[in-house]
Amino acid sequence: MTCNNEAVTLMHKYLDGELKKEEERKLRDHLQNCPACQHHFHELKRSITLVQNAGPVQAPANFTSNVMDNLPKEKKRKNYKRWFHQHPFLTSAAVFFILMFSGIFSAWNQDQQVTVSKQENLVIQDNTVIVPEGVTVNGDLVVRNGDLKIEGKIDGDITLINGDMVHEDDPNPLEGEKYQAYVSGEVNEVNQIFEWMWYHTKNLFQGVFSFGDDE
Amino acid sequence: MENMIKQKIKQVKKGDRSAFEDVVSFYQNKVYHICFRMIGNAYEAEDLAQEAFIRAYTNIHTFDERRKFSTWLYRIATNLTIDRIRKRKPDYYLDAEVKGTEGLDMYSQLAADQALPEEEVESLELQSYIHKEILALPPKYRGVIVLRYLDELSLQEISEVLDIPVGTVKTRVHRGREALRKRLRHV
Numbered sequence: 103m104t105c106n107n108e109a110v111t112l113m114h115k116y117l118d119g120e121l122k123k124e125e126e127r128k129l130r131d132h133l134q135n136c137p138a139c140q141h142h143f144h145e146l147k148r149s150i151t152l153v154q155n156a157g158p159v160q161a162p163a164n165f166t167s168n169v170m171d172n173l174p175k176e177k178k179r180k181n182y183k184r185w186f187h188q189h190p191f192l193t194s195a196a197v198f199f200i201l202m203f204s205g206i207f208s209a210w211n212q213d214q215q216v217t218v219s220k221q222e223n224l225v226i227q228d229n230t231v232i233v234p235e236g237v238t239v240n241g242d243l244v245v246r247n248g249d250l251k252i253e254g255k256i257d258g259d260i261t262l263i264n265g266d267m268v269h270e271d272d273p274n275p276l277e278g279e280k281y282q283a284y285v286s287g288e289v290n291e292v293n294q295i296f297e298w299m300w301y302h303t304k305n306l307f308q309g310v311f312s313f314g315d316d317e
Numbered sequence: 318m319e320n321m322i323k324q325k326i327k328q329v330k331k332g333d334r335s336a337f338e339d340v341v342s343f344y345q346n347k348v349y350h351i352c353f354r355m356i357g358n359a360y361e362a363e364d365l366a367q368e369a370f371i372r373a374y375t376n377i378h379t380f381d382e383r384r385k386f387s388t389w390l391y392r393i394a395t396n397l398t399i400d401r402i403r404k405r406k407p408d409y410y411l412d413a414e415v416k417g418t419e420g421l422d423m424y425s426q427l428a429a430d431q432a433l434p435e436e437e438v439e440s441l442e443l444q445s446y447i448h449k450e451i452l453a454l455p456p457k458y459r460g461v462i463v464l465r466y467l468d469e470l471s472l473q474e475i476s477e478v479l480d481i482p483v484g485t486v487k488t489r490v491h492r493g494r495e496a497l498r499k500r501l502r503h504v
């Protein structure tokens with residue numbers, strides 16, 4: 103056993119209370135035969151005792167009242183913060199709704215321009231989209247912020263957002279047979295913001311669930 | 318005692334200021350003690366201990382009640398103190414060698430009415446002498462020695478307070494003990 107390393111390491115292990123039985127015997131044997139290490143060990147234990155005897159220190163009088171006087175006054179804002187901390191679910195739900203509604207509102211307000219999902223052969227006149235006579239639109243048609251006038255044929259669903267169906271010839275075409283002949287799919291009209299939201303949500307879900315059936 | 322403190326902390330979290338008063342009066346000596354032994358100056362120690370309690374109060378909602386409050390509080394106090402030690406100007410250290418001299422440190426510049434170490438011991442000023450010797454340790458070792466032998470924390474607790482691995486705590490305690498041994502062998 104070399105005095106400088108192994109024995110000293112064992113001494114520190116002993117002082118940390120982590121010495122195994124076998125190591126303890128080893129250290130004891132060594133200390134009995136090595137005055138230098140004995141001295142070293144003694145010095146270590148003594149310095150610890152000395153340090154422990156440095157004695158406890160008392161905090162100054164009035165310490166507690168000084169701390170209490172210096173505590174920050176609770177602000178209203180702090181209360182909100184605490185509320186948020188205590189109700190993480192409500193907080194996250196509120197944040198979610200704020201983001202969702204603001205997104206949809208801004209989408210609603212942003213596009214006031216007339217937009218059509220299919221431009222080919224369609225005529226746009228003063229916010230009215232016209233499907234000219236003799237033109238057949240294959241697939242679904244979405245018209246935003248404009249009316250739709252059908253003179254030709256649409257082979258699919260129609261979605262009207264913020265707009266109406268215009269029928270000049272036929273006063274009551276929606277129920278008429280003629281109309282049915284033109285449009286083979288459903289007609290959706292979205293005029294209110296809640297309908298708009300519903301349309302969005304529905305679209306999203308349809309997008310998610312029909313993902314697999316596209317083919 | 319532990320339960321009493323837990324109860325108080327819950328009240329503080331709900332916004333009960335007066336419950337914090339009991340927490341402060343319960344821990345004031347321990348926190349002040351750590352700061353005082355580490356920084357070495359009563360005035361600064363009071364300032365640091367006070368700051369530690371104020372920080373604990375303002376950040377009480379971040380305290381995880383499953384853990385030990387004392388560990389959390391000591392951590393705030395030691396971090397503040399270590400920060401303060403780091404920000405000090407280097408010439409503050411008594412150990413620093415005086416420029417243009419050989420082997421003369423700041424101790425030699427202290428007022429002459431202070432007795433030599435040996436005489437100090439004889440004049441029963443042992444405690445303040447030891448206090449100085451602790452302060453003369455490098456801050457790294459000073460922190461663990463104070464927590465280990467003056468506040469009697471376990472190695473595990475020290476590792477939590479200082480946020481360093483237990484292995485590092487052990488190494489520092491060993492080196493700190495060796496340093497103290499060398500400083501205190503003639504006492």
